[in-house]
Amino acid sequence: MPKAIGFAAQAADQALEYFEFERRDPTADDVEIEIEYCGVCHSDLHQARNEWGGTVFPCVPGHEIVGKVTRVGSKVSKYKVGDTVGVGCMVDSCRTCANCEDGYEQYCDNGFVGTYNGEDKHMGGVTFGGYSNRITVAQDFVLKVSDKLDLAGVAPLLCAGITTYSPLRHWGVTKGHKVGVVGLGGLGHMAVKIAKAMGAEVVLFTTSPNKVDDAKRLGADHVVISKDEEQMKAWRNSLDFILNTVAAPHDLDAYLTLLRLDGTMTLVGVPAESHPSPAVFNLIAKRRSLAGSLIGGIAETQEMLDFCAEHGITSDIEMIAMDEINEAYERMLKSDVKYRFVIDMATLKQK
Numbered sequence: 240m241p242k243a244i245g246f247a248a249q250a251a252d253q254a255l256e257y258f259e260f261e262r263r264d265p266t267a268d269d270v271e272i273e274i275e276y277c278g279v280c281h282s283d284l285h286q287a288r289n290e291w292g293g294t295v296f297p298c299v300p301g302h303e304i305v306g307k308v309t310r311v312g313s314k315v316s317k318y319k320v321g322d323t324v325g326v327g328c329m330v331d332s333c334r335t336c337a338n339c340e341d342g343y344e345q346y347c348d349n350g351f352v353g354t355y356n357g358e359d360k361h362m363g364g365v366t367f368g369g370y371s372n373r374i375t376v377a378q379d380f381v382l383k384v385s386d387k388l389d390l391a392g393v394a395p396l397l398c399a400g401i402t403t404y405s406p407l408r409h410w411g412v413t414k415g416h417k418v419g420v421v422g423l424g425g426l427g428h429m430a431v432k433i434a435k436a437m438g439a440e441v442v443l444f445t446t447s448p449n450k451v452d453d454a455k456r457l458g459a460d461h462v463v464i465s466k467d468e469e470q471m472k473a474w475r476n477s478l479d480f481i482l483n484t485v486a487a488p489h490d491l492d493a494y495l496t497l498l499r500l501d502g503t504m505t506l507v508g509v510p511a512e513s514h515p516s517p518a519v520f521n522l523i524a525k526r527r528s529l530a531g532s533l534i535g536g537i538a539e540t541q542e543m544l545d546f547c548a549e550h551g552i553t554s555d556i557e558m559i560a561m562d563e564i565n566e567a568y569e570r571m572l573k574s575d576v577k578y579r580f581v582i583d584m585a586t587l588k589q590k
């Protein structure tokens with residue numbers, strides 16, 4: 240079995256450190272990938288610090304993976320050695336429940352297999368993610384990546400891209416819509432770019448006054464400092480859809496009241512502690528909806544990658560070395576990400 244190296248958290252209160260483990264040899268249906276870049280999602284931090292409960296240690300995070308195919312199993316028809324590919328948040332699912340059959344593997348009724356901290360059906364124990372030099376994944380959970388785009392900037396599309404694309408598509412965002420995006424971090428900056436490419440008028444809500452110029456450069460038509468009540472008031476009853484990416488508990492009413500009749504706010508942020516309950520009156524007063532959304536299915540992820548390739552969309556990244564990951568987590572907690580950290584896996588060396 241091939242040896243793998245990576246970075247793992249050994250406990251919730253410990254920094255990530257160098258870690259050696261094993262990956263499986265490709266089965267008939269598997270693709271083996273040499274990882275070149277891996278994005279750093281806020282979910283990695285939540286999981287490594289056991290903020291959602293249920294983390295099994297050691298934990299190797301990372302679910303925004305791009306790299307090159309190094310070996311394929313005998314039945315692999317979709318990929319060949321040398322292809323540029325991606326892996327997102329899932330490496331398998333039951334493939335037989337109604338949701339899987341409809342292409343909604345992320346909503347698998349039997350639970351999808353996460354790229355990390357999922358039940359490893361081949362090796363036992365839990366799956367290890369992309370903060371590592373190689374990974375073996377079933378071909379149906381591997382994505383084709385255009386080599387026209389900057390590969391490091393593509394990595395974050397595998398989670399931040401699909402998590403924002405999927406709800407924007409599902410709620411039918413298009414030209415003529417006014418769309419709010421809350422939070423300009425990894426997910427938020429992708430939401431701005433994608434909603435803009437779908438033709439919407441984009442209003443970005445941020446707690447960070449120093450991000451205003453960047454938000455406009457990234458495609459926001461308007462930028463609102465969410466702590467400023469006067470600025471917030473100006474947008475009451477006006478937005479068709481809001482995508483809320485904030486990773487911390489906050490007052491949802493401040494945003495629900497900005498929705499027009501029949502508007503929806505979809506939550507994608509998963510704070511360790513939930514938000515205070517919103518006021519029912521704000522929902523019924525304008526038949527508003529409050530919803531949630533989880534990543535996206537495999538076919539939709541491919542559609543998103545193709546959409547981004549067509550529109551020249553990649554993530555704005557700050558490249559880091561593998562051993563800078565703990566510092567990156569601290570900066571992420573201060574909302575100081577411009578706008579996604581990506582690990583250059585060439586900096587991960589055998590000890």
Ligand code: NAP
Nearest residue numbers: 281282422423424425426445446447486487508509533534
């Ligand atoms: P991130 O890069 O850290 O961005 C989060 C942004 O939220 C920050 O940049 C900040 O933007 C804003 N923010 C942070 N703390 C805040 C606070 N106390 N009050 C108001 N705004 C605050 O995180 P991310 O990687 O985009 O992930 C965001 C959340 O989505 C995480 O909880 C993650 O686990 C979750 N997630 C969910 C899915 C899914 O499928 N649903 C997929 C991936 C990630 P400003 O500085 O602009 O205010």
Ligand code: ZN
Nearest residue numbers: 280282398399
């Ligand atoms: Zn993620």
Ligand code: ZN
Nearest residue numbers: 333336339347
């Ligand atoms: Zn299923």
